[in-house]
Amino acid sequence: MADGTVLVPPRILELRQNILKKNDLLARDLRQRFAEAGVYVLNLVSGPGAGKTRLLQRTLTELAPEFHMATLVGDLATQNDARRLQESGTTVRQIETGTLCHLEAEMVASYVQDWNLAEIDLLFIENVGNLVCPSSYDLGEDGRVVLFSTTDGEDKPLKYPTLINSADLAIISKLDLAEAAEFDHAAMHRALREMRPDIKILELSAKTGEGLEAWYSHLRSSIEAKKEASHVSGNPR
């Protein structure tokens, strides 16, 4: 239309609403299972190449002495990310989505089906690299982390409001490249806070290790809180 409005035919809209409703119901069941098992679940979302896998590679390796961790990683094709993450010695499964640009609760449920969730402290779900589709799909996670790299441009939070609105934590990655990319830290923080005034922001480099301690502290306290909640609700592990 001349004013830029896109009209969606009612039948397509209805179909989309049904898919989302089915996903929400499955996500609710998953969240219940995760809560009973006391496993803390994080869904990592970013555009392609922002550094999700590299951050997880380092996190899985460095926190392995402290926690039992597992990862599901989604991509349209290849087992590349799973191979990289398996070098940490932790449990990793690749979900190849084919043509889908996001993970859905049904996929998560089927890929964790034979896992003993009570043995896992922390489950990472690396979503398909995409800033649009993953934001509408609840995976039963406790927290959603959005990554923007210093080379992505400071205006990205403003361009992808749905994603920011569904995120609990924003990670600014590739801090070591900030100077070369002439990254404007204040502008990025402003853009994030304009969309979500209370969003927690961490800046880090998975290459140099700068900022990783704050990320690990966040994980430690979140895991602790989840275990506490699980005990309180009568699910001793």
Ligand SMILES: Nc1nc2c(ncn2[C@@H]2O[C@H](COP(=O)(O)OP(=O)(O)OP(=O)(O)O)[C@@H](O)[C@H]2O)c(=O)[nH]1
């Ligand atoms: N210099 C630098 N490079 C990084 C950093 N983190 C990731 N990279 C590089 O950026 C590229 C993409 O990183 P990945 O970890 O594969 O990104 P991703 O978000 O998992 O990508 P997809 O799964 O394809 O969406 C790789 O070449 C990484 O080595 C960092 O902190 N500093």
Ligand SMILES: [Mg+2]
């Ligand atoms: Mg990846």
